[in-house]
Amino acid sequence: MTERQIKFSEALREAQADMLEADPNVLLLGLGVPGPTGIFGTTSGLQERFGTHRVIDTPSSENAMTGVALGAAARGKRPIMVHMRVDFALLAIEPIVNQAAKWHYMYGGVMRAPLVIRMIVGRGWGQGPQHSQSLQSWFAHVPGLKVVMPARPLDAKGMIVSAVKDDAPVIVFEHRWLYNLSGPVPEVPVGRPLEGAEVLRPGRDVTIAATSYMVIEALRAAETLAGIGIEAEVIDLRCLTPIDAGTLKASLARTGRLVVADTAQEAFGVAAEVVSVACQHAFQHLKAPPEVVALPHVPTPTTPALADLFYPDARDIAAAALKATGAEKELPPAPEQGRKWKDTPDPSFTGPY
Amino acid sequence: MTQLDDKARANILRAMVRIRVAEERISELYREQEMRCPTHLAIGQEAVPAGVSAALEPQDLVFSGHRSHGHYIAKGGDMGAMFAELYGRATGCAAGKGGSQHLIDLACGFMGAAPILSSTISVGVGAAWAAQLDGRREVSAIYFGDGATEEGAFHESLNFAAVLKLPVVFVCENNLYSVHSAMDCRQPDRPVSALGPAHGMPGVTVDGNDPDAVYAAAAEAAARARDGEGPSLIECMTYRWMEHCGPNDDIALGYRTAAELAEWKARDPIPPYAARIGADLDALMSEALAEADAAVAFAKSSPFPEPSELTRHVLPA
Ligand SMILES: Cc1ncc(C[n+]2csc(CCOP(=O)(O)OP(=O)(O)O)c2C)c(N)n1
Ligand SMILES: [Mg+2]
Numbered sequence: 001m002t003e004r005q006i007k008f009s010e011a012l013r014e015a016q017a018d019m020l021e022a023d024p025n026v027l028l029l030g031l032g033v034p035g036p037t038g039i040f041g042t043t044s045g046l047q048e049r050f051g052t053h054r055v056i057d058t059p060s061s062e063n064a065m066t067g068v069a070l071g072a073a074a075r076g077k078r079p080i081m082v083h084m085r086v087d088f089a090l091l092a093i094e095p096i097v098n099q100a101a102k103w104h105y106m107y108g109g110v111m112r113a114p115l116v117i118r119m120i121v122g123r124g125w126g127q128g129p130q131h132s133q134s135l136q137s138w139f140a141h142v143p144g145l146k147v148v149m150p151a152r153p154l155d156a157k158g159m160i161v162s163a164v165k166d167d168a169p170v171i172v173f174e175h176r177w178l179y180n181l182s183g184p185v186p187e188v189p190v191g192r193p194l195e196g197a198e199v200l201r202p203g204r205d206v207t208i209a210a211t212s213y214m215v216i217e218a219l220r221a222a223e224t225l226a227g228i229g230i231e232a233e234v235i236d237l238r239c240l241t242p243i244d245a246g247t248l249k250a251s252l253a254r255t256g257r258l259v260v261a262d263t264a265q266e267a268f269g270v271a272a273e274v275v276s277v278a279c280q281h282a283f284q285h286l287k288a289p290p291e292v293v294a295l296p297h298v299p300t301p302t303t304p305a306l307a308d309l310f311y312p313d314a315r316d317i318a319a320a321a322l323k324a325t326g327a328e329k330e331l332p333p334a335p336e337q338g339r340k341w342k343d344t345p346d347p348s349f350t351g352p353y
Numbered sequence: 354m355t356q357l358d359d360k361a362r363a364n365i366l367r368a369m370v371r372i373r374v375a376e377e378r379i380s381e382l383y384r385e386q387e388m389r390c391p392t393h394l395a396i397g398q399e400a401v402p403a404g405v406s407a408a409l410e411p412q413d414l415v416f417s418g419h420r421s422h423g424h425y426i427a428k429g430g431d432m433g434a435m436f437a438e439l440y441g442r443a444t445g446c447a448a449g450k451g452g453s454q455h456l457i458d459l460a461c462g463f464m465g466a467a468p469i470l471s472s473t474i475s476v477g478v479g480a481a482w483a484a485q486l487d488g489r490r491e492v493s494a495i496y497f498g499d500g501a502t503e504e505g506a507f508h509e510s511l512n513f514a515a516v517l518k519l520p521v522v523f524v525c526e527n528n529l530y531s532v533h534s535a536m537d538c539r540q541p542d543r544p545v546s547a548l549g550p551a552h553g554m555p556g557v558t559v560d561g562n563d564p565d566a567v568y569a570a571a572a573e574a575a576a577r578a579r580d581g582e583g584p585s586l587i588e589c590m591t592y593r594w595m596e597h598c599g600p601n602d603d604i605a606l607g608y609r610t611a612a613e614l615a616e617w618k619a620r621d622p623i624p625p626y627a628a629r630i631g632a633d634l635d636a637l638m639s640e641a642l643a644e645a646d647a648a649v650a651f652a653k654s655s656p657f658p659e660p661s662e663l664t665r666h667v668l669p670a
Contacts, residue, residue: 035533036606059503059539060470060531087469091504126390126441126452130469298667302452303441304389305657343389352391352599 003184011153011185012042012118012174015160016080018189020050023078026164028055029069030082030118039082040120040179062091066117070100073113078164080116086173087130089119100169101144115169116160121212121263122176123311124343125352128302134264134295136211137273139171140240146170146194147240149263151215153183155238158192166194175213175263177345197244199251203231206257206321209248209274211237214261214293220314225321228329232321243274249282256287257324261317266294291320304341313342357568361407362630365564367637368403369623372423374641375432378649379422379439383600387653388439390452391468395423397562397594400622401526402427404567404589405494408522408575412462413492414484416477419468420526420593421456424496429461432644436652444655448662464493471497471504474523478510481519481584492578494522494571500531502545511552511586518583522574523549525586526561528593533608549586561589562622592617 006014019026028046030039034057038044047055058065062083069079083089089096096117103111122132140147146168150156156174163170200215201222210218215236222232233251237243252258258278262271271292278290293312301307318331339347357365376394383392395402398420406427409415417424425435431446438445439453447455454468464480467473477495484491501507502525514521525545529536549556555574559566567589574585594614596603604611627634 032532032534036608037533057534057538060500061503061505063505091469091506128390128452128454129450130454130467131391296664298664299450301450301658301663302390302447302455303445303449303658305441305449306660306663309660309663341389 004187005182006153006185007180007182008153008156009041009179011157012160013044013046014185015157015189016043017046017049019161019164020046020054022189023164025076025078026054027072027077027079028082029058029065029079031058031060032084033057033082039084040176043082062088063094066092066095067099069115070095070103070113073115074103074111078114080118080164082118084120085122085131086119086135087133089117096139096145096169097142101142104168105144112167113169114167116163116172117169118172118174120174120176123213124177124307124345125349126302126304126307126343127300129299132300134173136173136240137264137269140270144169145241147173148194148238149173149212149240150238151178151212151236153181153185155192157185158190159194161189162191162194165191170194173212177213178216180345181216193239195239195242195244197235197237197239197247199233199247200236201232201234203233204254205231206259206325207233207235207248207251207255208259208261208317208321209235209237210261211270212263214263217314218261218317221317221321224314224318224331227332230321230325230327230329237270237274240270243277245277245281248274248278249285252278252282252285256285258286258290259293259317259320259324260290261293261312264295265297266292267297269294288324288326291324293317293320304343308342311342357407357565359630363632365403365407365568366623366626366630366632368406368427369399369564369626370634370637371641371644372399372402372426373623374638375426375645375648376422378645380595380600382649388453389441390439390454391598392439392453392600393420393598394595394600395420395593397617397621398526398528398591399423400564401524401561401567401589401591402496404564405522405524405571407564407568408571409492409494412489413494413575414462414464414477414480416464416473416480416493416495417456417466418470418473418497418501419454419466420498421466421496422453425456425458425463425466428463430456430458430463431460432648433651434458436648437655440652440655441657442652442655443658443662444651449658450666470501471506474501475506475510478514478519478521481514481521482517485517485519490579492520492522492575494524496524496526498531499525499527499529499536499545500539502548503539508548508552511548511554511584514584515553518581520578521584522571522578523584523586524571525588526591527588528591530593530597530609532597533606535608544588546586546588554584554586556586556588558588558590561591562620564622564626594618
């Protein structure tokens with residue numbers, strides 16, 4: 001039997017629908033959640049199906065609404081909050097970091113905050129400095145939060161299912177450029193673990209550990225590398241809290257070489273954390289310094305002329321992997337782009353978001 | 354109350370026409386896919402900035418949000434630099450780094466626009482505080498939408514401005530929607546202007562499609578601010594004709610009716626005003642079109658930023 005293929009965005013919608021169906025305490029809220037475009041289709045039709053009491057539009061009051069969700073969670077509800085951009089969730093840092101993250105610990109284990117907060121990482125078409133930040137490391141840095149970054153539709157669905165069932169606050173980082181990608185997803189609501197990385201492609205020469213959309217670029221890089229006889233092992237890191245040292249160590253024991261690709265700035269970020277974990281747990285296996293492919297320490301520029309330079313892609317990953325292997329080889333010439341800018345996930349996109 | 358003379362009225366009409374024509378040019382040219390940034394058009398809302406700017410002095414300051422083109426143009430922002438910014442060019446008012454959502458032109462007192470809701474409200478209050486500290490008779494006019502008034506920072510800013518009696522004119526452009534969400538699921542049934550008295554300042558609701566009404570309220574508020582009597586809140590009732598973000602009409606989405614849009618289009622602020630003051634609208638339109646076309650030509654012939662620009666300006670040199 002061929003497995004059913006659906007888009008990442010459909011997987012998100014299906015997971016929320018399944019959880020709203022399974023548990024009357026599940027709530028879904030956010031500005032535009034019931035609207036005609038339904039958070040890029042991920043919440044479309046859910047208010048019609050589950051009612052205006054459980055699926056609600058909110059004022060643009062990110063700070064207070066997060067506290068509101070927390071209070072409802074403290075009284076048995078299981079809210080899912082949606083932010084159209086990570087950048088908007090910054091107005092809710094206080095209730096997330098000071099409150100939700102701490103309530104279980106700070107109240108001696110008697111309080112729980114089963115919140116799911118979906119944050120979308122924007123990219124492309126001039127999203128610019130305030131609509132494209134990828135701040136996963138901020139949240140992963142805070143004890144008491146679970147932070148996950150699904151890269152495949154399977155995880156998009158399964159992680160939302162698990163997050164809703166989890167008694168901790170879970171932050172789900174969803175990269176906008178994953179939304180239209182399809183993959184196999186079971187029809188039933190099967191949870192996927194909120195911890196642990198996964199090897200998506202085995203290889204013996206170099207390990208590429210990536211987050212979120214960079215997993216897609218890493219798989220493309222592995223294809224290119226295979227063409228010149230380099231077998232890259234691609235790890236989807238999936239979950240940040242914690243970075244899965246075991247999977248990383250086992251892979252490095254095979255390859256001895258590491259490239260980390262993240263959607264955020266390198267400095268103080270997930271990439272730096274992965275390198276740290278690799279050095280602490282697999283130092284004896286490393287045959288070359290780890291390579292990092294991430295954003296420069298610069299805000300996102302709006303003009304495509306600079307944004308195209310700002311975002312690394314599969315080619316940068318392949319080049320880094322080649323460097324890590326030390327092989328005396330060259331990458332094949334870059335295929336003809338056929339388009340002027342790289343600021344859309346695919347050429348059919350005609351903006352704006 | 355301050356009266357508008359014929360010359361001032363002609364300027365108001367000219368500002369509205371320049372905004373309308375520039376926005377329409379953007380809408381048409383956006384389809385070429387060369388303006389590659391989120392763009393929020395203000396067609397239908399031109400009377401607000403035209404009326405407000407008529408009440409401001411050149412040294413006064415303006416702060417804005419995501420729907421900022423009209424505010425920028427009305428305050429005297431450079432049209433060529435605006436188009437160049439939308440086209441991502443080095444000659445843009447933010448060197449291409451900001452795009453439509455981050456216009457700036459310090460030469461005319463347009464202090465910046467930022468699309469994070471409510472973010473520039475407190476910043477505008479801070480600029481007014483600096484003016485008060487330095488004894489400058491300078492007013493901060495701060496534009497924001499109805500949606501932004503739901504953020505805590507809006508209320509905190511009004512509170513602080515009222516405590517220090519800061520020279521601020523808070524201008525809410527109430528166009529009835531926040532993206533696709535109508536007022537009734539976001540706010541109780543009371544005017545936004547009622548939040549002024551709640552925070553210890555006058556609040557008025559005016560017809561935001563009548564530039565004279567906007568002007569009258571803004572002039573009174575600016576005079577109060579300049580005289581050290583503190584801030585005011587003006588709610589301007591108006592309507593966005595185009596989609597929330599982008600160059601098209603959005604009636605097909607179904608969150609608002611074609612009848613509602615038609616009703617507001619019938620209240621187009623421009624033709625009745627031209628008739629009221631006996632102006633030649635066609636002549637003004639072609640003048641504005643020539644200006645917009647020159648701005649587009651300037652933008653399109655400008656270079657993109659050099660690669661070295663990527664890392665420049667992260668910190669001041
Ligand atoms: C803090 C924050 N939350 C959400 C958004 C997304 N957003 C962009 S514009 C907008 C609508 C705001 O409505 P309003 O303030 O009434 O301005 P209008 O678009 O109607 O001019 C929203 C919700 C944002 N930019 N910032
Ligand atoms: Mg509005």
